[in-house]
Amino acid sequence: MDKQVEVLFENWRKRNIAGLYCKARDLAKAAVLEMIPKEASIGFSGSKTLEEIEVIKALAARGNKVFDPYKAGISREESLKIRREATLADFYLASANAISQNGEMVFFSGYGNRTSGVAYAKNVIVICGINKITANIQEAMTRAREFATPLNCKRLNWESACLKDGRCHDEICRFPEYKRMCCQILTIEAEVSPGRLRVILVGESLGY
Numbered sequence: 001m002d003k004q005v006e007v008l009f010e011n012w013r014k015r016n017i018a019g020l021y022c023k024a025r026d027l028a029k030a031a032v033l034e035m036i037p038k039e040a041s042i043g044f045s046g047s048k049t050l051e052e053i054e055v056i057k058a059l060a061a062r063g064n065k066v067f068d069p070y071k072a073g074i075s076r077e078e079s080l081k082i083r084r085e086a087t088l089a090d091f092y093l094a095s096a097n098a099i100s101q102n103g104e105m106v107f108f109s110g111y112g113n114r115t116s117g118v119a120y121a122k123n124v125i126v127i128c129g130i131n132k133i134t135a136n137i138q139e140a141m142t143r144a145r146e147f148a149t150p151l152n153c154k155r156l157n158w159e160s161a162c163l164k165d166g167r168c169h170d171e172i173c174r175f176p177e178y179k180r181m182c183c184q185i186l187t188i189e190a191e192v193s194p195g196r197l198r199v200i201l202v203g204e205s206l207g208y
C-alpha cells in the first residue's frame with residue numbers, strides 16, 4: 001500500500017467505514033465471496049467495475065439469490081420492481097463514481113436505486129479501483145460528472161446531453177429532449193452503524 005492509500009484508509013477508519021485493500025480483482029472477488037454467506041440475498045446496481053470483477057456472476061453461480069434488474073427479456077416495470085427489492089437484500093453491492101482522498105464517496109444514479117441501496121441497505125460492499133481516487137470532494141464530483149457519467153452514457157447508449165460529445169451539458173440536460181442520467185447524487189461522508197459499510201479498494205484500474 002502506498003502512502004496515499006494508507007491515508008485514505010485512515011480517513012475511512014475515522015468515518016466508521018471499514019476498508020479492505022486487495023491488490024488485484026481476483027483477490028477482491030474472493031474477499032466478497034468470503035464476506036457474504038451462501039444463503040444471503042444480493043442486490044446490486046449496474047457497474048462496469050462489478051462486471052469486470054465478475055463477482056455477481058460468481059455469487060449467482062454458487063447459489064446466492066441475486067436480484068438482477070438487468071436480466072434479458074424483463075419489462076421496465078419488472079426491472080424497477082427488482083431494483084426496489086434489491087435495496088432490501090441482505091447485501092448490496094455497488095461501485096462509487098469517485099472517492100476523495102479524505103474518504104468521501106460519490107454515487108450518481110439515474111433511477112435512485114444505487115443511491116438508496118448504498119445509503120440504507122442492511123450491508124453494503126463498495127468495490128472500487130484505485131483509478132477513482134481524487135484529491136478532494138470537489139474533484140470527486142467533477143470526476144463523476146465530467147468523466148464517469150459521459151462514459152457510462154456512451155456504454156449504455158443513454159440519450160443524455162453528453163452522449164454525442166462526451167461533455168456534460170447540465171444546463172440543457174432536461175426531459176423530454178434528453179434522458180438525463182445524473183438524477184440523484186449521494187455523497188457518503190460517514191457511517192453510523194459499525195460494519196454496515198465496507199469498501200474494497202482494488203490496486204488496479206477498474207470501471208470508469
Ligand code: SF4
Binds near residue numbers: 150160161167169181
Ligand atoms: S447532467 Fe446530463 S450531460 Fe451532464 S453528465 Fe449528467 S447525463 Fe451527462
